Amino acid sequence: MRSGSDFINRFNYLIETSQVGAHTRRLTERYDRMIAQNIDIIQGKRVLDLASHDGRWGLAAKYAGAVQVVGIEGRKHLVKNSISNAKRAGYSDTMTWIHGDIVKVMQKLEPGSFDTVFLFGVFYHVTNHLEILREIARLRPTNLILDTEVFTQCSEEEERVVLWVENSRADACAIHRSDKQIKKRIGELQQLGIQVELIKSFNDHEKLSNSDIGRINAGMPSMAALQKMLLNAFTGESKITMIDWTGSKERDYGRTNGFYGIGQRFTMVVSIPLTTRAHSEGP
Ligand SMILES: C[S@@+](CC[C@H](N)C(=O)[O-])C[C@H]1O[C@@H](n2cnc3c(N)ncnc32)[C@H](O)[C@@H]1O
Numbered sequence: 001m002r003s004g005s006d007f008i009n010r011f012n013y014l015i016e017t018s019q020v021g022a023h024t025r026r027l028t029e030r031y032d033r034m035i036a037q038n039i040d041i042i043q044g045k046r047v048l049d050l051a052s053h054d055g056r057w058g059l060a061a062k063y064a065g066a067v068q069v070v071g072i073e074g075r076k077h078l079v080k081n082s083i084s085n086a087k088r089a090g091y092s093d094t095m096t097w098i099h100g101d102i103v104k105v106m107q108k109l110e111p112g113s114f115d116t117v118f119l120f121g122v123f124y125h126v127t128n129h130l131e132i133l134r135e136i137a138r139l140r141p142t143n144l145i146l147d148t149e150v151f152t153q154c155s156e157e158e159e160r161v162v163l164w165v166e167n168s169r170a171d172a173c174a175i176h177r178s179d180k181q182i183k184k185r186i187g188e189l190q191q192l193g194i195q196v197e198l199i200k201s202f203n204d205h206e207k208l209s210n211s212d213i214g215r216i217n218a219g220m221p222s223m224a225a226l227q228k229m230l231l232n233a234f235t236g237e238s239k240i241t242m243i244d245w246t247g248s249k250e251r252d253y254g255r256t257n258g259f260y261g262i263g264q265r266f267t268m269v270v271s272i273p274l275t276t277r278a279h280s281e282g283p
Pocket residue numbers: 020021050051052053054056057072073074075078100101102103120121122125126171172173174175
């Protein structure tokens with residue numbers, strides 16, 4: 001089976017087409033955990049890659065044997081990079097890159113068009129986590145692979161979402177300047193019994209005043225809140241399997257410890273049973 005080292009040797013130009021986590025070791029480890037360990041739900045499958053960035057995980061899926069890949073990315077220059085990366089790889093025929101917001105583009109896609117959905121590295125740059133998961137459920141894939149950092153400054157059982165104002169200019173950040181529907185989203189989370197905490201910025205943890213609520217554009221759930229949202233979107237029969245990141249040597253952005261290694265970032269596979277998929281199709 002192809003490994004992360006094979007992947008990075010084959011596509012070494014991915015180090016140059018992104019400024020975000022484009023380090024050899026990081027990409028190698030992520031390939032091994034997110035792609036190689038899930039080969040059975042990628043090889044021969046139709047893959048939808050949400051927040052596809054420069055096409056890195058779409059290319060990885062093709063390299064692992066996916067038959068077709070569609071990527072959705074909100075930054076135009078990254079879509080351009082994805083197109084040229086796919087061309088350079090000789091994969092253009094089976095890859096499609098769409099510029100736009102994840103939810104808005106998914107709303108135009110047909111249920112049953114994808115077997116496996118990738119949702120990697122974006123669940124801390126959005127506030128509409130539930131909306132995204134519900135839209136994925138409507139598409140009725142067989143599996144979702146979700147890779148994200150979670151909020152860990154609370155107890156393990158605590159269902160909490162922190163929301164803040166993020167610089168929306170950097171490639172690694174939120175796309176939208178603010179979320180006009182934030183009050184509705186907060187209400188929905190609270191209805192599910194999830195606590196919501198508003199903070200000025202993620203780093204200083206200073207509380208955000210209510211008058212600043214309109215500037216919120218990013219958020220992150222705790223693991224317990226994320227699991228609640230997953231079960232809400234896909235119903236209780238879905239199965240969540242955690243990928244083992246023990247022994248990770250990845251050092252995210254030069255930090256002493258990578259988020260995977262210290263249990264702040266996780267990769268999980270959500271297997272969605274047919275009943276759930278039929279249910280989410282609606283009346
Ligand atoms: C940290 S990068 C993750 C890239 C890649 N998925 C990975 O895990 O390596 C986040 C990406 O999400 C994109 N993004 C953020 N919000 C988005 C949205 N609402 N719709 C589409 N793309 C979005 C950003 O432009 C950026 O490319």
